[in-house]
Amino acid sequence: MKQKLIDASIHLFDEKGFTETSVQDIAGEIKVTKGTFYYYFKSKQELLRDIHLNYIGYLLSQQDEIINDTSRDSRNKLHDTVFMLIHSIRNRRKSARIFFREMRNLAPEYLEQNMEKRDLFRKNVQGIVEEGVRKGCFQEDLNTDMITRGILGVANWSYYWFNPEGDVSDEELTNIYLEMILNGINKK
Amino acid sequence: MKQKLIDASIHLFDEKGFTETSVQDIAGEIKVTKGTFYYYFKSKQELLRDIHLNYIGYLLSQQDEIINDTSRDSRNKLHDTVFMLIHSIRNRRKSARIFFREMRNLAPEYLEQNMEKRDLFRKNVQGIVEEGVRKGCFQEDLNTDMITRGILGVANWSYYWFNPEGDVSDEELTNIYLEMILNGINKK
Amino acid sequence: MKQKLIDASIHLFDEKGFTETSVQDIAGEIKVTKGTFYYYFKSKQELLRDIHLNYIGYLLSQQDEIINDTSRDSRNKLHDTVFMLIHSIRNRRKSARIFFREMRNLAPEYLEQNMEKRDLFRKNVQGIVEEGVRKGCFQEDLNTDMITRGILGVANWSYYWFNPEGDVSDEELTNIYLEMILNGINKK
Amino acid sequence: MKQKLIDASIHLFDEKGFTETSVQDIAGEIKVTKGTFYYYFKSKQELLRDIHLNYIGYLLSQQDEIINDTSRDSRNKLHDTVFMLIHSIRNRRKSARIFFREMRNLAPEYLEQNMEKRDLFRKNVQGIVEEGVRKGCFQEDLNTDMITRGILGVANWSYYWFNPEGDVSDEELTNIYLEMILNGINKK
DNA sequence: GATGAATGAGGCTTCATTCAT
DNA sequence: CATGAATGAAGCCTCATTCAT
Numbered sequence: 006m007k008q009k010l011i012d013a014s015i016h017l018f019d020e021k022g023f024t025e026t027s028v029q030d031i032a033g034e035i036k037v038t039k040g041t042f043y044y045y046f047k048s049k050q051e052l053l054r055d056i057h058l059n060y061i062g063y064l065l066s067q068q069d070e071i072i073n074d075t076s077r078d079s080r081n082k083l084h085d086t087v088f089m090l091i092h093s094i095r096n097r098r099k100s101a102r103i104f105f106r107e108m109r110n111l112a113p114e115y116l117e118q119n120m121e122k123r124d125l126f127r128k129n130v131q132g133i134v135e136e137g138v139r140k141g142c143f144q145e146d147l148n149t150d151m152i153t154r155g156i157l158g159v160a161n162w163s164y165y166w167f168n169p170e171g172d173v174s175d176e177e178l179t180n181i182y183l184e185m186i187l188n189g190i191n192k193k
Numbered sequence: 194m195k196q197k198l199i200d201a202s203i204h205l206f207d208e209k210g211f212t213e214t215s216v217q218d219i220a221g222e223i224k225v226t227k228g229t230f231y232y233y234f235k236s237k238q239e240l241l242r243d244i245h246l247n248y249i250g251y252l253l254s255q256q257d258e259i260i261n262d263t264s265r266d267s268r269n270k271l272h273d274t275v276f277m278l279i280h281s282i283r284n285r286r287k288s289a290r291i292f293f294r295e296m297r298n299l300a301p302e303y304l305e306q307n308m309e310k311r312d313l314f315r316k317n318v319q320g321i322v323e324e325g326v327r328k329g330c331f332q333e334d335l336n337t338d339m340i341t342r343g344i345l346g347v348a349n350w351s352y353y354w355f356n357p358e359g360d361v362s363d364e365e366l367t368n369i370y371l372e373m374i375l376n377g378i379n380k381k
Numbered sequence: 382m383k384q385k386l387i388d389a390s391i392h393l394f395d396e397k398g399f400t401e402t403s404v405q406d407i408a409g410e411i412k413v414t415k416g417t418f419y420y421y422f423k424s425k426q427e428l429l430r431d432i433h434l435n436y437i438g439y440l441l442s443q444q445d446e447i448i449n450d451t452s453r454d455s456r457n458k459l460h461d462t463v464f465m466l467i468h469s470i471r472n473r474r475k476s477a478r479i480f481f482r483e484m485r486n487l488a489p490e491y492l493e494q495n496m497e498k499r500d501l502f503r504k505n506v507q508g509i510v511e512e513g514v515r516k517g518c519f520q521e522d523l524n525t526d527m528i529t530r531g532i533l534g535v536a537n538w539s540y541y542w543f544n545p546e547g548d549v550s551d552e553e554l555t556n557i558y559l560e561m562i563l564n565g566i567n568k569k
Numbered sequence: 570m571k572q573k574l575i576d577a578s579i580h581l582f583d584e585k586g587f588t589e590t591s592v593q594d595i596a597g598e599i600k601v602t603k604g605t606f607y608y609y610f611k612s613k614q615e616l617l618r619d620i621h622l623n624y625i626g627y628l629l630s631q632q633d634e635i636i637n638d639t640s641r642d643s644r645n646k647l648h649d650t651v652f653m654l655i656h657s658i659r660n661r662r663k664s665a666r667i668f669f670r671e672m673r674n675l676a677p678e679y680l681e682q683n684m685e686k687r688d689l690f691r692k693n694v695q696g697i698v699e700e701g702v703r704k705g706c707f708q709e710d711l712n713t714d715m716i717t718r719g720i721l722g723v724a725n726w727s728y729y730w731f732n733p734e735g736d737v738s739d740e741e742l743t744n745i746y747l748e749m750i751l752n753g754i755n756k757k
Numbered sequence: 758g759a760t761g762a763a764t765g766a767g768g769c770t771t772c773a774t775t776c777a778t
Numbered sequence: 779c780a781t782g783a784a785t786g787a788a789g790c791c792t793c794a795t796t797c798a799t
Contacts (some may be wrong), residue, residue, distance in 0.1 A: 006779085021297065022212065022297055022298075024210065025212055025297070025298075027771075027773080027774095028349060028372040028772075028773060029771090029772075031774065037780075038780070039772095039781090039782095040776095040779095040780060040781050040782070040783070041779075041780055043773090043775080044779065047795065048773075050204055054251065063229060066330035074330070080293040106294060108211075109209065109210055109213070110213070112762060132207060137378075141380060142277045142379070142380060143378045143380055144378055144380050144381075146381075147378060148369055151361060151366060152369065152373060152378060154351070154354060155369070157352075158346045158348075158349065158351065159346040159347055160345070160346075162342065162343075162346025162347075162350055163342070166342060172338070172341060178339060180338055181339045181343070182339075182343055185340060185374065185377070186377060186378060187342055188248075188376045188377035189337060189372075189373070189374060189375045189376035190332055191328060191330070191331060191332070191376055192330060192331055192332050192333075193332075215788080215790085216791080217788090225763075226763070226764050227764090227791080228763065228764050228792090228793090229762080229763055229764075229794075230791095231790090231791065232761090232762065232763065232764095236790080237789095244762085316773095319791095350768095351792070382758085387648060394686055398673055398674075400586065400588040401588055402794075403794080404792075404793075404794060404795085405792090405794095414758060414759070414760050414794095414796095415760090416758095416761070416796095417758080419761075419794090419795070419796080420758065424794075425794065426574070439763090441772065443682070444657065456755075460762070463590070471597075481729075482670060485585065485589070486589075497615075499651045502775055511755075513754075516757060517654065517756060518755070519754045520755070520756050520757075523754060524737070524745055524765075527746075528749060528754060530725075530726065531723045531745070531746055531749055533726065534723040534724075534725070535719045535720065535723055536722075537726060538718065538719075538721065538722025538725060539673065539718070541717060548599060549715060554715060557712055557715050557719070558715075558719055561716060561719060561750065562749065563753045563754060564749060564753035564755055565748075565749070565751055565752035565753035566698075566701075566707045566708055566711060566716060566750060566751060567706070567707065567751045568706060568707055568709075569710050570783080570784095578758075591767080591768060591769085591771065592770085593767090593768080600783050602784070603770085603785090604771090604783095604786065604787095605783080605784055607769090607770065607772095608782090608784065608785095609783095612770080613768095613770095621796090687797085740765095
């Protein structure tokens with residue numbers, strides 16, 4: 006029941022927004038009453054927090070595996086990171102969009118936690134880039150902070166338009182982007 | 194007065210969100226009464242629509258100049274586009290974020306107009322990329338649609354973190370991104 | 382201009398009701414601004430009062446002529462009264478309906494005036510009936526109060542449905558009603 | 570609770586009018602909060618509709634019994650109809666006045682339903698009159714439509730002034746009116 | 758005479774939340 | 779576990795009215 010409520014909320018929060026979705030909407034979606042909602046959640050905000058924690062937790066655990074895979078070099082790890090993000094669109098897109106869009110609606114305490122984890126994720130990606138620089142994969146004079154943010158921009162933005170069921174698969178899109186990031190679009 | 198109301202709303206919508214900002218908040222921000230608000234706007238939605246139309250109108254007019262500047266080649270036009278976007282952060286960041294985040298809250302009719310114009314902007318950028326391919330600037334086998342979306346991802350994402358007053362200027366950031374997009378980060 | 386405002390209000394008050402008609406509606410109807418309205422009337426209520434006074438004044442003056450016409454007997458005077466009311470539908474219907482329906486919205490002081498005049502009108506009709514009884518035109522044991530109210534019911538009710546442009550003219554309707562009131566519908 | 574809300578509204582709508590009565594007034598009347606009102610009614614209009622449907626439903630069901638009573642002739646049925654209406658003043662006066670006065674405030678769809686039922690009621694009374702003509706009770710050349718409207722005028726108008734607790738009882742008033750309608754007031 | 762700007766009060770409605778059962 | 783009833787705060791919007799020009 007709790008999971009059903011969470012799933013319903015994720016759907017509705019993504020579609021209409023957190024504030025625009027009422028507890029009634031959520032309960033109605035799975036045919037229970039508001040009372041039931043409050044049996045499982047202390048408040049609407051607590052539910053939002055759960056969604057956020059779950060999403061960022063998932064992201065960090067996935068990232069953990071990528072970073073600690075000693076069999077892959079920096080380029081591969083960058084590839085794996087972008088692929089992980091784009092691949093997640095299939096079942097995490099809604100959570101991701103809620104994550105980015107509804108941060109504001111978290112209580113300040115949770116917001117801070119949230120931002121820390123988000124920064125951690127980004128810093129970890131930056132770590133991959135810096136490793137690549139150190140190991141001579143990437144150019145020496147990169148502004149790794151800006152580059153990392155650019156790479157994440159490419160990947161994150163795809164949450165707003167990419168259709169995993171369309172002509173281009175997630176693997177293909179990852180390859181297109183990695184090729185651009187690594188080698189650029191200039192004619193050689 | 195109308196402009197003061199618009200400015201106050203842009204500030205508040207960006208900070209707290211459209212739904213989370215009450216007409217009272219807006220009126221209070223500039224020390225007038227709600228009645229005054231409704232003297233200038235038929236509804237809160239109409240104000241949001243005005244903000245959207247103004248922003249996308251600005252974007253398209255800037256793009257127009259870039260596209261029609263015959264003295265610049267495709268690479269330059271791409272540079273100009275990215276620079277225009279990043280440079281606009283200084284005074285259009287809030288509008289831009291509202292534009293992307295509060296689309297949902299537009300009436301369906303305006304939403305459609307909005308999406309059309311947004312698509313037009315993207316297609317125009319894609320036009321620059323395709324021109325570059327045709328003229329031999331860029332690689333022949335580019336998936337121009339995906340690449341364009343990637344480029345816009347890099348630029349748009351910066352609206353969420355870039356601080357024009359920080360260490361890196363808008364010109365520098367544009368150069369960093371154009372270098373990545375054109376030549377990649379791989380060590381040559 | 383004042384008369385144009387009055388005419389527009391009568392139309393709108395009848396159509397939508399006093400409270401449901403805004404000063405804006407009235408001003409808009411004749412393409413002036415609210416300010417203009419307040420140049421001619423101290424308040425919306427004052428306008429309503431004017432409409433009421435005008436209507437009841439008209440009624441009483443018409444009644445005055447009927448009562449004082451010494452050439453007509455009680456039956457004729459009753460006929461003239463009913464005819465006057467039904468005939469007035471053509472150009473006074475709206476005022477009349479406002480008169481009956483919007484009394485509540487008058488300030489208490491005007492309401493009282495209003496009811497007094499209304500009662501006076503009714504008492505005058507009752508006077509005609511009583512004269513008829515005294516003079517032997519009408520039955521002796523009539524409850525003249527109730528009968529008068531019944532007669533007025535017949536006439537007043539027609540304001541809600543009678544169409545002077547329809548098959549039955551105001552003269553004909555008056556005759557039909559007078560015949561019923563005087564002789565009944567029973568087969569003789 | 571729902572019934573208490575309805576009763577309170579009927580009282581207030583009659584006294585002050587639908588538009589002039591706020592939901593706050595209704596809730597306050599029975600010492601609950603506005604929230605409670607909206608727990609039971611989707612809107613103020615829905616409540617008005619309920620009142621209308623209830624009233625006209627009552628009227629039609631009463632009429633049904635009268636029409637189908639084969640033991641009564643046309644004169645009796647006319648009597649029963651007028652008595653039913655006047656007798657209902659005691660506990661339906663307010664509903665009735667709301668019914669006639671607040672039609673405008675119904676949503677168009679309900680308004681239409683309403684008018685149909687109202688017309689049906691009138692047509693049914695007209696049926697009684699026509700039956701009387703056919704059976705030789707009433708005069709042959711009656712304009713049954715106009716006469717019916719006149720009879721209803723007499724009865725309906727009494728809702729605006731008749732006091733069932735006064736000197737004249739509802740039975741007596743009915744007799745007075747039936748006598749006038751059937752035999753007229755002329756001295757024989 | 759007429760207008761446009763501004764106000765403030767009040768109305769309808771939604772909604773997160775609580776609580777007894 | 780789950781419900782139904784009730785609350786109270788807050789939000790959007792309308793409107794009569796005032797006033798300086």
